[in-house]
Amino acid sequence: MHSILIADDDEEIRELLTFKLQSGYEVTAAADGRECWRYLENATDLPDLVVLDVMMPGLNGYRVLDRMQDDDRLADIDVIMLTSRGKEDDIVRALESGATDYMTKPFSANELIARIKRVLG
Template sequence: MHSVLIADDDEEMRELLTFKLQNGYDVTAVSDGAECWNRLDTAADDLPDLVVLDVMMPGLNGYRVLDRMDGDDRFDDLEVIMLTSRGKEDDIVRALEAGATDYMTKPFSANELLARIKRVLE
């Protein structure tokens, strides 16, 4: 079973994503970018297969998490889908250039997110 790490500071969003993904994936959810980075940085050989990453979080935002991952060969095979309310072209390009696999804006279709996750992981 593929594993997914969700990083979003909105508790309702974490609960919704966990609910939607839990039947097909091993899901872990964290509430901010620092916790996401700590899990990734200390995961050693047990990295998730995918991170669903919000951009706007207190402290360490999603872009900074991507920046830390960029250039670190431990994360070469880690897929990242940005899921955020920031939908300007500059935001999307910045995330994709920093290594994000895909980018979706909120509000979003749960079915579309599931299809994107399936495409990325299979």
């Protein structure tokens, strides 16, 4: 079973995604970028995919993504950015930094699930 790490500071989004995804995936949730990074640094079983918010306190999603790309253990993990930042510059920055996909909030949970299925196969 594929595993997914959700990193979003919005508790309702974490709970919604966990509920929607837990029937088909192992789901772990992080409340902010620092918690996400600690999880990734210390995990013995790395997630197959990270759903990553951009605007989080402490350590934003771009910084988490940059750190992942700089770490050989983490660089190949797929990342879907899920954020309210929908400007072209934000999207290009994420994709050029190594994100696999990018979705803006508000979002359709069904569309996100379809994108996750496409990424994970």
